[in-house]
Amino acid sequence: MLEARGLAKRYPVVTGLRSLFSARRDSYVHAVDGIDLSVERGEVLGLVGESGCGKSTTGKLLVGLEQPTAGTIALDGEDLGALRRRDRRAFYRRVQMIFQDPYGSINPMHDVFSAVSRPLVYQGMRDAADIRRRVLAAMARVGLSPPEVFAGRHPHLLSGGQRQRLCIARAIVLEPRFLVADEPISMLDVSIKWDIIRLLRRLVGDEQLSMIYITHDLTTVPTLCHRVAIMYLGRIVEIGTPDEVLRAPKHPYTRALVASIPSIDPHRKRPPAQISGAIHSAIDLPTGCRFRDRCPIGDAGCAAQDPALHAVDGRAVACLKASSTAPAATADTVLPSGGA
Amino acid sequence: MSWIVQFITAVRRTASGRIGLYVFAFFGLVAIFGPMLAPYEPFERVYHDGRLVRLASPSAQHWLGTTSLGRDVFSQMLYGARQAMIVGCATAIGVAAIGVNVGLIAGYFGGRIDAVMMRITDIFLGVPFLPFLIVVLAITGRSTTTIIFAMTLIMWRAAARVIRAQVLSIKQMPFVAAARTTGAGDFTVLYREIAPNIMPIALVNVTLAMAWAIITEASIGFLGYGDPSVTSWGSIIHAAYAAQMMYRAPWWVIPPGIAIMVLVSSVYFVGRAYEHVVNPRLAVQ
Amino acid sequence: MQRYILHRTWQMAITLFALMTLMFFLFRLLPGDPTMTVVSSAMDPRAQAAMRAQFGLDRPLLEQYLAYLVSYATFDFGYSFHSSGRVSDMLAGRLVNTLVLILPSMIVAYALGTLIGALLGWYRGRRFEIAAVLLATAVQAAPLFWVGMLAILFFSIHLGWFPPGHIVPPGAFPDPTWRMYLSPEFFHHLALPFVVHTAYQLSYPTLLMRSSMLNTIGEDFVEFARIKGLRERRILFGHAARNSLLPVATTIPMILGWALAGSVVIETVFSWPGLGLLMIEAVQRSDYPVVQATFFLIAILTILGTFAADLLYGVLDPRIVYD
Numbered sequence: 001m002l003e004a005r006g007l008a009k010r011y012p013v014v015t016g017l018r019s020l021f022s023a024r025r026d027s028y029v030h031a032v033d034g035i036d037l038s039v040e041r042g043e044v045l046g047l048v049g050e051s052g053c054g055k056s057t058t059g060k061l062l063v064g065l066e067q068p069t070a071g072t073i074a075l076d077g078e079d080l081g082a083l084r085r086r087d088r089r090a091f092y093r094r095v096q097m098i099f100q101d102p103y104g105s106i107n108p109m110h111d112v113f114s115a116v117s118r119p120l121v122y123q124g125m126r127d128a129a130d131i132r133r134r135v136l137a138a139m140a141r142v143g144l145s146p147p148e149v150f151a152g153r154h155p156h157l158l159s160g161g162q163r164q165r166l167c168i169a170r171a172i173v174l175e176p177r178f179l180v181a182d183e184p185i186s187m188l189d190v191s192i193k194w195d196i197i198r199l200l201r202r203l204v205g206d207e208q209l210s211m212i213y214i215t216h217d218l219t220t221v222p223t224l225c226h227r228v229a230i231m232y233l234g235r236i237v238e239i240g241t242p243d244e245v246l247r248a249p250k251h252p253y254t255r256a257l258v259a260s261i262p263s264i265d266p267h268r269k270r271p272p273a274q275i276s277g278a279i280h281s282a283i284d285l286p287t288g289c290r291f292r293d294r295c296p297i298g299d300a301g302c303a304a305q306d307p308a309l310h311a312v313d314g315r316a317v318a319c320l321k322a323s324s325t326a327p328a329a330t331a332d333t334v335l336p337s338g339g340a
Numbered sequence: 341m342s343w344i345v346q347f348i349t350a351v352r353r354t355a356s357g358r359i360g361l362y363v364f365a366f367f368g369l370v371a372i373f374g375p376m377l378a379p380y381e382p383f384e385r386v387y388h389d390g391r392l393v394r395l396a397s398p399s400a401q402h403w404l405g406t407t408s409l410g411r412d413v414f415s416q417m418l419y420g421a422r423q424a425m426i427v428g429c430a431t432a433i434g435v436a437a438i439g440v441n442v443g444l445i446a447g448y449f450g451g452r453i454d455a456v457m458m459r460i461t462d463i464f465l466g467v468p469f470l471p472f473l474i475v476v477l478a479i480t481g482r483s484t485t486t487i488i489f490a491m492t493l494i495m496w497r498a499a500a501r502v503i504r505a506q507v508l509s510i511k512q513m514p515f516v517a518a519a520r521t522t523g524a525g526d527f528t529v530l531y532r533e534i535a536p537n538i539m540p541i542a543l544v545n546v547t548l549a550m551a552w553a554i555i556t557e558a559s560i561g562f563l564g565y566g567d568p569s570v571t572s573w574g575s576i577i578h579a580a581y582a583a584q585m586m587y588r589a590p591w592w593v594i595p596p597g598i599a600i601m602v603l604v605s606s607v608y609f610v611g612r613a614y615e616h617v618v619n620p621r622l623a624v625q
Numbered sequence: 626m627q628r629y630i631l632h633r634t635w636q637m638a639i640t641l642f643a644l645m646t647l648m649f650f651l652f653r654l655l656p657g658d659p660t661m662t663v664v665s666s667a668m669d670p671r672a673q674a675a676m677r678a679q680f681g682l683d684r685p686l687l688e689q690y691l692a693y694l695v696s697y698a699t700f701d702f703g704y705s706f707h708s709s710g711r712v713s714d715m716l717a718g719r720l721v722n723t724l725v726l727i728l729p730s731m732i733v734a735y736a737l738g739t740l741i742g743a744l745l746g747w748y749r750g751r752r753f754e755i756a757a758v759l760l761a762t763a764v765q766a767a768p769l770f771w772v773g774m775l776a777i778l779f780f781s782i783h784l785g786w787f788p789p790g791h792i793v794p795p796g797a798f799p800d801p802t803w804r805m806y807l808s809p810e811f812f813h814h815l816a817l818p819f820v821v822h823t824a825y826q827l828s829y830p831t832l833l834m835r836s837s838m839l840n841t842i843g844e845d846f847v848e849f850a851r852i853k854g855l856r857e858r859r860i861l862f863g864h865a866a867r868n869s870l871l872p873v874a875t876t877i878p879m880i881l882g883w884a885l886a887g888s889v890v891i892e893t894v895f896s897w898p899g900l901g902l903l904m905i906e907a908v909q910r911s912d913y914p915v916v917q918a919t920f921f922l923i924a925i926l927t928i929l930g931t932f933a934a935d936l937l938y939g940v941l942d943p944r945i946v947y948d
Contacts (some may be wrong), residue, residue, distance in 0.1 A: 064511075064521070065517055065520060065521065088523050088525070089523035091523070092521055092523035094524070096521060097518070099514045099517070099518055100514070101514045104513045104514055104515060105513075105514035105515045105518045107515045107519070107536075107537070108537065109536040109537055118436055118519065118524075119522035119523070120523055122519075122522045122523055122524035122528055122532075123522065167518075170518070174522070210491050249512055259357055266544075341768070348780070465655065467640075467884035467924060468920075468923045468924055468927050469882075469883075469891055470886040470887065470889050470890065470925050471901070471919070471924075472920070473903055474904070474908055475908065475920060476651070476888070478908045479651055480913075487714055509659075530707070555766075555768050558768045558771075559768055559770060559890050562770045562771075562890070562893075563889065563890065563893060574768070585776065586778075587774075587778050589781045590778065593771075593774060594775070596771070597767060597768060597771030597772075597774075600767065600771065601763060601766045601767040601768075601771075602766075604765075604766035604767075605763050605766040607766075608762050608765065608766055609762070
């Protein structure tokens with residue numbers, strides 16, 4: 001349904017008048033550096049990585065808040081670059097975004113009803129009764145019930161979880177086919193997170209929606225996602241089903257991520273940290289594999305060649321060392337079973 | 341226009357705000373109805389028994405006495421109220437209209453539009469206003485319209501700067517990005533999403549503009565460059581100054597100043613009461 | 626930093642240039658022939674022509690404009706229409722009179738204002754604070770000329786403590802040398818306008834500093850200073866007030882301009898022979914060379930003052946990055 005090829009986004013380091021004088025004028029921050037994605041109808045693809053890996057930028061590219069500097073995005077076969085220029089409105093009836101910050105993503109001047117009805121109003125809808133029906137329906141679906149009571153409230157009187165439900169209601173009120181959820185639960189209390197995850201799962205299931213679920217929290221992935229992609233420094237380093245990727249990760253970075261998931265079990269032995277150092281700057285990328293200066297199994301060969309995603313054991317990995325025979329280095333990881 | 345309602349509600353919350361609002365409303369009423377109720381015409385020379393009533397101290401017939409030309413000061417005060425309100429409100433509206441829009445557009449679109457607009461405002465940064473205005477009025481003739489026009493031209497800069505700064509910080513907030521994903525065009529986002537959020541600070545600036553306009557117009561009148569066809573509080577004092585009677589006829593000179601002080605204070609009170617909405621830290625705990 | 630100075634100097638130059646051009650054309654292109662005042666149509670045409678030539682009014686506009694720019698660059702302001710004297714001579718003394726009143730007054734007003742404002746912010750809620758705020762607002766709301774008149778009415782006419790204006794006693798010749806500024810009569814005459822102007826300018830920095838303090842006091846570092854056990858006074862001045870100074874300092878560029886512009890008013894009320902009063906008198910006499918020159922001087926002082934204040938601000942705030 002949605003397919004991205006060679007997607008890239010880079011930002012110049014110096015902007016404005018200074019760019020004429022600065023020596024760094026040819027330096028760019030390579031936020032997204034050539035990724036391929038595809039999401040089918042009714043499928044949820046998780047996009048996981050640490051801060052600065054480019055996952056949020058990817059989300060913005062898919063939603064049209066940023067323009068790619070390279071690559072294409074196709075929605076149901078149509079090239080989005082051309083589509084967006086022609087008709088923004090039509091585009092946003094098909095694609096919507098759920099934002100991370102439930103506090104900042106609602107206009108403080110709006111009450112609940114106004115906030116949810118904005119998309120309809122901006123799309124040109126005039127029939128007040130029709131608008132009202134749709135808004136209340138959307139609110140009911142996300143669990144803001146009874147909708148009539150919530151409609152007149154002001155966002156700052158709602159809890160974090162309720163506000164996020166509001167954002168979701170706003171996102172679905174236009175009945176889009178494709179959602180990009182940018183870390184929708186990272187700013188919520190732990191007790192609320194799972195409610196929202198379950199809500200998203202229900203919405204996806206009921207409407208056969210496609211979703212890209214961006215997160216840094218691996219534990220939520222198995223519940224919601226059909227497939228998961230791990231991002232590092234603007235590239236995807238591994239894609240597979242949550243089961244495959246989390247129980248038997250093939251990329252050293254994925255292994256480190258999985259190993260770092262905290263566990264309640266005091267008896268579980270955690271292997272010591274497998275990777276060293278901090279994430280590399282996205283401006284001057286290292287030659288060859290960009291993970292090699294932190295990688296526990298990297299060698300000289302890794303400096304020479306930049307690994308692309310290739311198929312290993314039915315999924316894609318971007319590591320020169322990855323093969324079917326490499327042992328899965330994870331100990332038994334503790335993951336919540338799907339349906340928690 | 342919910343922000344008007346919000347404005348009035350917020351102002352009424354504090355005692356000083358309420359007082360300011362009521363006093364301002366009172367002056368508004370005086371401005372509208374005063375001239376109709378004035379016992380004399382402002383430029384009318386009053387005669388009693390065939391003699392010009394010059395420099396009479398306050399009495400039952402002339403509540404605030406008369407000027408050296410036999411004009412009733414109280415009536416002049418009533419007409420002056422109208423002039424002060426007209427000038428204040430017109431300038432405030434002008435400053436709001438230009439300053440808010442320039443600030444919004446410059447702040448939102450940034451880039452060259454922003455640079456150009458800010459350069460335009462900066463060019464006249466160093467112009468001393470009163471001397472400039474006097475020169476202009478001496479050349480183009482003294483009219484209320486010119487005065488309002490010139491004051492608006494000077495004051496909108498400050499408002500635009502403040503609003504632009506506010507827009508720059510609001511622009512970063514997620515709800516703006518969220519609004520763009522609804523299919524809204526840039527101007528829709530700017531005027532229906534961002535603008536309501538800058539209204540509070542815009543309103544505070546508007547009150548400041550109004551206060552400044554009233555005082556400045558009075559100063560211009562005092563210096564003798566007010567509109568000769570209307571009576572303003574400043575020109576009343578100027579007449580006393582020109583007649584060299586300012587220290588011998590306090591009833592002539594003191595009331596206009598008090599009126600200006602009270603009216604402008606009320607505007608300041610309203611502005612400060614509303615500032616609490618903009619800056620909650622200022623609010624009384 | 627140097628690039629910023631360059632940039633601002635360039636900006637100043639443009640502003641000045643734009644202003645001067647505007648003034649030039651304002652006088653010459655708008656209705657009201659400036660020569661009317663000097664050259665009466667009743668005069669012999671040859672005398673008219675001679676007068677015009679003397680003032681350079683017969684040359685083509687562009688030539689006049691260039692001559693004007695050149696002469697102003699050298700501070701040669703031409704000759705007065707009214708007195709035929711050199712304008713620059715007239716300006717020198719007047720300029721000093723204005724500065725001697727305005728500058729110290731502004732400095733005192735700002736210094737005192739920030740101090741009072743800091744105290745008001747700190748002791749927020751006490752009765753004297755509320756009263757002081759009301760008073761400051763009222764003073765700000767009253768027009769300067771009226772306050773001046775009231776001051777004269779009370780302290781001069783009624784109490785007789787101070788002279789009602791001028792810079793020297795009436796009838797006395799102003800000492801053309803600098804010694805005048807040291808004489809007791811001078812200070813006696815300076816006192817009232819100085820106090821009035823200072824008191825008037827006091828209210829703005831006071832209120833501004835107070836609201837800045839209110840913002841700062843809410844910050845965590847003040848709480849932390851308390852926890853550290855510092856004395857109240859030390860926190861008040863060493864920490865809270867210092868950090869609140871910034872917004873007040875930002876306004877200094879503007880205040881300078883307002884004060885110079887307002888000099889017109891206070892000089893009129895007190896008959897103080899400064900630039901402002903000169904300009905008013907010249908406008909009344911349609912003495913355009915003088916008007917032009919005084920306005921230019923006021924403007925350039927304002928612009929330079931703004932520039933200097935901007936630089937000062939950059940020095941005060943380590944967070945400022947000039948781009």
